[in-house]
Amino acid sequence: xxxxxxxxxKKYYGKIKAVDGISFxxxxxxxxxxxxxxxxGKTTTIExxxxxxxxxEGEIKVLELNPYKNRENLYQKISIQLQETSYxxxxxxxxxxxxxxxxxxxxxxxxxxxxxxxxxxxxxxxxMKLSGGQxxxxxxxxxxxxxxxIIFLDExxxxxxxxxxxxxxxxxxxxxxxxxxxxxxxxxxxxxEFLCNRVAIIDNGKIIALDTPxxxxxxxxxxxxxxxxxxxxxxEKIKKIKGVSNVFVKDNEVIIYGKSEDLLKNLVIYxxxxxxxxxxxxxxxxxxxxxxLKLTGRYYxxxxxxxxx
Amino acid sequence: xxxxxxxxKVDFKLLLREFLVVFFSLFFPAFMILMFxxxxxxxxxxxxxxxxxxxxxxxxxxxxxxxxxxLMSLPLTLVEYRDKKILKRLMATPLKPSYIILSQLIVNFVxxxxxxxxxxIFGKLIFNLHFYGNIFLFIFAFILSTLSIFSIGFLxxxxxxxxxxxxxxxxxxxxxxxxxxxATMPLESMxxxxxxxxxxxxxxxxxxxxxxxxxxxxVSWIKSNLTFEKDIIVLVIILxxxxxxxxxxxxxxxx
Numbered sequence: 001x002x003x004x005x006x007x008x009x010k011k012y013y014g015k016i017k018a019v020d021g022i023s024f025x026x027x028x029x030x031x032x033x034x035x036x037x038x039x040x041g042k043t044t045t046i047e048x049x050x051x052x053x054x055x056x057e058g059e060i061k062v063l064e065l066n067p068y069k070n071r072e073n074l075y076q077k078i079s080i081q082l083q084e085t086s087y088x089x090x091x092x093x094x095x096x097x098x099x100x101x102x103x104x105x106x107x108x109x110x111x112x113x114x115x116x117x118x119x120x121x122x123x124x125x126x127x128m129k130l131s132g133g134q135x136x137x138x139x140x141x142x143x144x145x146x147x148x149x150i151i152f153l154d155e156x157x158x159x160x161x162x163x164x165x166x167x168x169x170x171x172x173x174x175x176x177x178x179x180x181x182x183x184x185x186x187x188x189x190x191x192x193e194f195l196c197n198r199v200a201i202i203d204n205g206k207i208i209a210l211d212t213p214x215x216x217x218x219x220x221x222x223x224x225x226x227x228x229x230x231x232x233x234x235x236e237k238i239k240k241i242k243g244v245s246n247v248f249v250k251d252n253e254v255i256i257y258g259k260s261e262d263l264l265k266n267l268v269i270y271x272x273x274x275x276x277x278x279x280x281x282x283x284x285x286x287x288x289x290x291x292x293l294k295l296t297g298r299y300y301x302x303x304x305x306x307x308x309x
Numbered sequence: 310x311x312x313x314x315x316x317x318k319v320d321f322k323l324l325l326r327e328f329l330v331v332f333f334s335l336f337f338p339a340f341m342i343l344m345f346x347x348x349x350x351x352x353x354x355x356x357x358x359x360x361x362x363x364x365x366x367x368x369x370x371x372x373x374x375x376x377x378x379x380l381m382s383l384p385l386t387l388v389e390y391r392d393k394k395i396l397k398r399l400m401a402t403p404l405k406p407s408y409i410i411l412s413q414l415i416v417n418f419v420x421x422x423x424x425x426x427x428x429x430i431f432g433k434l435i436f437n438l439h440f441y442g443n444i445f446l447f448i449f450a451f452i453l454s455t456l457s458i459f460s461i462g463f464l465x466x467x468x469x470x471x472x473x474x475x476x477x478x479x480x481x482x483x484x485x486x487x488x489x490x491x492a493t494m495p496l497e498s499m500x501x502x503x504x505x506x507x508x509x510x511x512x513x514x515x516x517x518x519x520x521x522x523x524x525x526x527x528v529s530w531i532k533s534n535l536t537f538e539k540d541i542i543v544l545v546i547i548l549x550x551x552x553x554x555x556x557x558x559x560x561x562x563x564x
Binding site for chain 1: 311312315316319322323326327389390393394395397398400401402403404405562
């Protein structure tokens, strides 16, 4: 069942086409991700779906409702975490939780949520004293108090250290296990690859690809790379192994490109049967970043202004 | 309704954690009256047209409380809420957006009333403060003053998006008003041209109105040419213009 349906969504700011004709659906129970560089239109799209912005054109349905026109009703059933919200300087964790609890009919006990997210010992702390990771956990808790069917997370891991990011990933997987539908945006490709059932790659306000991460990579046709070091090998024989499409030799290093599922297995069997000694075997599977490069002709990690993030 | 009362409670708690607001609303006026009364007492004096010094200055000090709540606390809180996207976050809940503004108006009003009560209690207990006016007229003047000064604060919150700019503007408006409106320094001791400057400040009309109503007098010893009617008209105009512009200009969040 589709919980979210977006048809031909457009949102312009003056001449800038922030979102330029986007259509997709989000199914019940999935983690749906939207990835793309900064300024691609992710936040505008998610905020139109959340009912915080009125689209210029197109149709959005969230749980069968028009989100912009049915906000009050909808906000009992969906929850959001905004990119870059902070809270009042002098509010305490339990106070903001209590405030949010008063908003909802079908609410979860925030004490239980604080325990689950390991914030219970910070119950009486000022929100501004929390670390970045703890603040993001609080944002999730505040979003979960309403016991939502759909939860929207806008770049929830931006600015977190690797450990906090990993923790956050596990929490998001848990949300899915609880039966919630998760809609997230991120500019980390590996995050989308790890978390999402389906990913929409968005660039310049348009969806340029939408599928499961595996299928996106497969469809892009990018080959797997295997490399190893050896002193004695017959290149011509390696070229004949099933799945190998190209072989390069650089000093002692052999680099192989290919596309078969059994490529690595076939290669290793060959190396053993011919008693070729080798070391430092490495494989690199294509990932979503490579897919993005293939689709747009641009390196994902390079931003327009030259910053690498 | 539960969410509205909860919001008011939280907003009030947060307000009480703002040192500047608490100081100028609750302590400063009481401190001023103790100091002023300690120096001049509350015996009738020619300088104040035959009224006691404390009886005349007590309603003036109310101006300090109005100004800090209306010009500092209210706009700075709203600008901070918007700047930090707290307003936007609250928009994405079942809470009615208008409740957020109403709650701010209510908590600042309540703090103003508490400041008034503290001032009255100190004045009465220590200097036998007198009230000569009509209580209903005073309540009317008090509410009109609150609304008009809050409308100026609301306008500041509507026109300025940056917290630091807003606080600079609030300070620039607040401190001259504090000293030149008669709220702390008696206008009675000011020369003509300073009186003219004071007429450009909205707080002057509040202080003048409250004095007239409190003393039930035409305060003819102050040479400012204001009248009860003028005060009311100016405050009503401020109220209409500022609230009108605010409603037109106010944004919950920026794109």
